Amino acid sequence: MAIKKYWDEEIETISKNNLKKYQLEHLKKQLEWAFNKSSYYRQSFLENNVALSKLKSLQDVHKLPFINKKIERDRQLAKPLLGDLVCVHEEKVIFISTSSGSTGVPTVSPFTTKDFKEFQDVESRLFWGVGMRPKDRYLHALNFSLFVGGPDVIGAQNLGALSIWAGSIPSDRLLFIMKEFQPTITWTTPSYAWFLGETAKKQGIDPAKDLSIRKIIVAGEPGGSIPATREAIESLWNADLYDFFGISDIFGACAGMCENKDGLHLAEDHIFLEVINPDTLEPVAEGEEGEMVLTTLRKEARPMIRFRTGDIITATSEKCACGRTLKRIKVKGRLDDMIIISGVNIFPSDIEFIVRGIEHLTGEYRITVFEEDHLSKLTIEIEKEDHSTIEDIELASLFRDKVKTRFGIKPKEIKILPKGHLPRETHKAKRLIDLRNKN
Numbered sequence: 001m002a003i004k005k006y007w008d009e010e011i012e013t014i015s016k017n018n019l020k021k022y023q024l025e026h027l028k029k030q031l032e033w034a035f036n037k038s039s040y041y042r043q044s045f046l047e048n049n050v051a052l053s054k055l056k057s058l059q060d061v062h063k064l065p066f067i068n069k070k071i072e073r074d075r076q077l078a079k080p081l082l083g084d085l086v087c088v089h090e091e092k093v094i095f096i097s098t099s100s101g102s103t104g105v106p107t108v109s110p111f112t113t114k115d116f117k118e119f120q121d122v123e124s125r126l127f128w129g130v131g132m133r134p135k136d137r138y139l140h141a142l143n144f145s146l147f148v149g150g151p152d153v154i155g156a157q158n159l160g161a162l163s164i165w166a167g168s169i170p171s172d173r174l175l176f177i178m179k180e181f182q183p184t185i186t187w188t189t190p191s192y193a194w195f196l197g198e199t200a201k202k203q204g205i206d207p208a209k210d211l212s213i214r215k216i217i218v219a220g221e222p223g224g225s226i227p228a229t230r231e232a233i234e235s236l237w238n239a240d241l242y243d244f245f246g247i248s249d250i251f252g253a254c255a256g257m258c259e260n261k262d263g264l265h266l267a268e269d270h271i272f273l274e275v276i277n278p279d280t281l282e283p284v285a286e287g288e289e290g291e292m293v294l295t296t297l298r299k300e301a302r303p304m305i306r307f308r309t310g311d312i313i314t315a316t317s318e319k320c321a322c323g324r325t326l327k328r329i330k331v332k333g334r335l336d337d338m339i340i341i342s343g344v345n346i347f348p349s350d351i352e353f354i355v356r357g358i359e360h361l362t363g364e365y366r367i368t369v370f371e372e373d374h375l376s377k378l379t380i381e382i383e384k385e386d387h388s389t390i391e392d393i394e395l396a397s398l399f400r401d402k403v404k405t406r407f408g409i410k411p412k413e414i415k416i417l418p419k420g421h422l423p424r425e426t427h428k429a430k431r432l433i434d435l436r437n438k439n
């Protein structure tokens, strides 16, 4: 039996016209569902004079009000546990995950049986897209504790892969599982993939030769989409690295790279995408950077309508070499992490791009933003490799020049540290320290 190329060929290779029809039909249903079942959406549509009967095209979505994390949190507090964005009674909800809560009360993301099944089907699709097949052994090393990425393992299992439910466990134990069970695919954050590879080497294990991981899925940080970072991890592990993007309010992963690694295909049958200018709130032109706004098309428990994610992305509708027609996104970073220096927008991922491209450096870095004479200034700390013979002063000047060439700005200070001086994070690396607005 020939193995299929796509998990869901009809959706993944759908024509633009058919996708538009599909999205419009489901958008209408989703909005009616929200209006009829959620007290929040009903009131918000009425207050904003939204007439659902007049919704004729996908562009009309612009007439709808936005929601954001703050509204999500406030509505949850107003009507605990699930809030009044929900459209079903609690009896229908079979699963909840929560956001990390790093910026306040954790928000709860509810799923009905249908939502959960569709979520897992999208995960299977994304896994299939990176080449996971039933013959693979998949090591799931994501946190199971309330985290939406936990149940993604079911997507691998439904695909037929032998799935190892490891969860978030100490590195020594994870390496033990890798040695003993010889899994072929795993999923982690980019900084942890790097950390784990380095830890293995310290124990005398060469991840490229002694371990069988040949595909690594990463998410949670932009690293997987920064070519130099991706290539460094790929060569450490002798594996292909694929970036996924998830959002706890919708799915564990709702977009993922295919084997061509040029952007992440979005599950457009479940999500309608807008990219807007975060200041004017108007759509940006195709390919331009802007904030990602998502509208669910099929969510039963809690539709998210024009949800401002706070992520800055670019998107393209050009057909991919893999044959899939679904839009591809590239995530640049969080709007909150964007620094404006001399009028230039910079993300930690931009600095990472430079750091990873210089062979004398370990790849670790930390950015501090502070205010001086009412202007934002940058200090960048980077680590020199032990074997490098370049003088610190020369290395700092090389780095400064690269930043200047790429962004036209000069960091106030470049600090060269010995290898191992910056903290290694096992989960999300803290790359940005913002000292502004503090007296």
Ligand SMILES: [Zn+2]
Pocket (backbone or CB within 6 Å): 258, 259, 260, 265, 320, 321, 322, 323, 324
């Ligand atoms: Zn593709």
